[in-house]
Amino acid sequence: MKLDTSTQVSLKIILPLLASIMALSPLAIDMYLPAMPILAEDLNTDMPMIQNSLSIYLLGFALGLIIFGPMADNSSRRKMVLFGISGFLIASLLLPFVTNIEQFLLLRFIQAFISSAATVVVPRTIREYYQKDTAKGLSYVSMIMMLAPMIAPSIGSILLVAHSWQLIFYVLVFYSAIVILLVMRYLPDVSRTQVNKENQVNFLGRYKIVFSNNEARLDIISSMMVSLAFFAYITAIPFVYLTVYQVSEFSFSILFGMNVFGLMLAHFINTRLVVRKGSRKMLWYGLILSIITSAGLFFVNLTGMPLSYTVLSIIPLMGSISMVAVNADALVLTKFPEQSGTATAVIGTLRFGIGAMAGPILAFYYDGSALPFAGLMFFSVLLVLICQLINWLNGKANMLPKDE
Incomplete structure (x- = not known):
């Protein structure tokens, strides 16, 4: 096309x-x-x-x-x-x-x-x-x-x-x-006459193509879990900053903006390095940092440390999970050149669907502290790690010589 x-x-x-x-x-x-x-x-x-x-x-x-x-x-x-x-x-x-x-x-x-x-x-x-x-x-x-x-x-x-x-x-x-x-x-537009009719597949057939790809499936799950972490942040951060740490509305705006700046910086770094390193490596770089920082955030709230430690944990955490998300999405999209709209729908639907669960999960574990929020962030990142380890092991297995 x-x-x-x-x-x-x-x-x-x-x-x-x-x-x-x-x-x-x-x-x-x-x-x-x-x-x-x-x-x-x-x-x-x-x-x-x-x-x-x-x-x-x-x-x-x-x-x-x-x-x-x-x-x-x-x-x-x-x-x-x-x-x-x-x-x-x-x-x-x-x-x-x-x-x-x-x-x-x-x-x-x-x-x-x-x-x-x-x-x-x-x-x-x-x-x-x-x-x-x-x-x-x-x-x-x-x-x-x-x-x-x-x-x-x-x-x-x-x-x-x-x-x-x-x-x-x-x-x-x-x-x-x-x-x-x-x-x-x-x-720019794409003329419908330019669509390759040999590659046209019916509505349900497009979803079958996307879900039948094992490697893509694990990257889609990774994207979902990152979204659970992101929406846990969106849902909980007003409560964490305004109620738990009792900062002013103005201070909240500054802290919120700092976290968004962390996201933007991570995307800028990704644009500089992803062509040379590749999306899979950049995903792993982001994942390693997110494991470290989410574990740090959980420890900070488990031990009741001051606000500054939470802030210093969240900024790199938000940047690192955004790096994981963008590279996971890119890896999925590049596998489906003729079904990229469907692949986008799958990623987006599952992402927003699981994102909507963040609120009920946090409400269920509510204890008046920021610990459930930190725990959900850490748990979500751990699930991403499991998916990527399975992907890595599957890749190693595929490289082994097959018996004739």
């Missing part, structure tokens, strides 16, 4: 554009977090119901990936993106007018479900540009996209003070409208 040469554009334009598409969900998730208490009051409901809107969003996104992933393998890239962002825009426009929690949850589900049609085509586009260096392209896009979760809570707080929670969703409308205009102008 080749890009339409009449619409090829510079990577200096296409990478930020792809990052802006990927940023839709982080912005939709993080910008309204400061408004949760006010939302609960305005919609006459309690905080757990408002917090459930995050799980509803993740569920909608995961289900959307299941549907739109295989479609992305044979459909027009630009049309998929425009459909997804347009649906996101309409849902965002309606959200300020809701009068009860049921309407809010329904629109959040729709917002996430339709927007997944846009994000599912991004990894395929990156793979087409970077081929065997897909991890480098994914790291570039992720590094740029990380600006969204870094600044989103602060933007949400400013908008809340300036006007109301409704303004947050109007800003999302404005943002998605700008992205639509940029997509129409700059996003």
